[in-house]
Amino acid sequence: MPSITKFTSAAAVMALMMVGTPSLAKAEIVGTLTMGIVVDQIFSQLNGTINKAVAEGDYLLARASMEAKDAIEAWRLANTDLINKTFNELNATQREIFAKADALMTQANDHAANRLETIQQIGENANQIIADIPIIGGKTYITRYGPRIVVGGSGETIFTVKGISLGEADPQLTIGTTLVPRISLTQQEAQFALSNLSIPVEERTISRQALKFSYKVKSSNVIRYLFGAKEVVDRDLALIVFPKVLATYDYSTVVRNDVRVDEPYTAALGQFKARNDRVYKVAKPKEGWKWDLEKPLKVLQGHGEAGRCEGTDINKSSESGISVFARLDEIRESKNFFGLVKKDGYVSCSLSGTIYKMVPTENPGPAKKGDIVWHSDLPLDRPDNTVRMTMFVKTFDNRDLTVDGDRSDKLFNAKVSAGHLLVTPKIPDDIAE
The missing domain is CATH 2.60.40.10 (Immunoglobulins)
Structure with a gap:
């Protein structure tokens, strides 16, 4: 079967796109071919484009090519008297339309030009063919x-x-x-x-x-x-x-929880010193820590004289500090020239117990894999303590997407709200006629 000539270079294809109509000097269907052969050749190209587009999930290119094929079929049925005529016997408008159809199929199959612009031009050319059909x-x-x-x-x-x-x-x-x-x-x-x-x-x-x-x-x-x-x-x-399945997804989260860490601790209170009195001091935990008042507390006595570490006063205590008291008496020494010598009692005390703090720790949270389907919302658990979330999405039209918050895509909306991520499928606007 005779073939339709193609553009000799990508530059010629790009020139066609910029001009908007094919230059017959650069891309010309052989003038001696009958229109029946021309239509068959273009149909063959269109079928190849449609099959490839469907396999790749490129539904916009598939639709545009189907429109072009149907437009040419409508022209053929309405112009049966022209089928056996040669391409040169068509009028200038008809020749230009079919030359452009041939060129656009070359562009679509070779990916030689901007995809969306090519799709738009295929649709426009189909409209031109329809407009040329006689009533x-x-x-x-x-x-x-x-x-x-x-x-x-x-x-x-x-x-x-x-x-x-x-x-x-x-x-x-x-x-x-x-x-x-x-x-x-x-x-x-x-x-x-x-x-x-x-x-x-x-x-x-x-x-x-x-x-x-x-x-x-x-x-x-x-x-x-x-x-x-x-x-x-x-x-x-x-x-x-x-x-049925518009996309597959792989969803994961990282959550932050406060984990309690306990540690034995002894707070040195230093020296208590007084005469015939009770003295209080506050034992504080390490910076950023708290005393565990539910765990045993022990007052430890160190060096001293006429003094003793007696205990704790819980009523005057909190997790931030525990009240420890000691009893101090009087030290009496032998008489000197002036008589009996009296001094303050003293003693060193410490408090031993358990301190704790809450340490923020990140761990894996809710995770799930599955399918996003039409006509059904997909709620995914997202706890309030989530610090990161990621959803990898593979759509049926071979796009790889990442969702890490609110997102709007032509196939779905993703919205973060209290306790979950809600994925709502939607029919894409670009499938409308």
């Missing part, structure tokens, strides 16, 4: 349909088919063997209420499903045509179906 009285054909991307599960999707002369064609839509209820019909549009539960869905990968669109046209048999007989035309309308 022929009495001839029925489809121009576009949507949505092309759906999420299975609960609810229903309003599925719209646009075309020409649909009103008298009695269009029907089926999925498998199930007839989809038609809810409205005009000459240019038919709408159906498609139950999402009826759509087959893969577990973890994007899939393609086909709806069968049937409509009646005048018979191609001359005799039957003269008698007004009609025949049914069936056409498959491809859907891109998101998987």
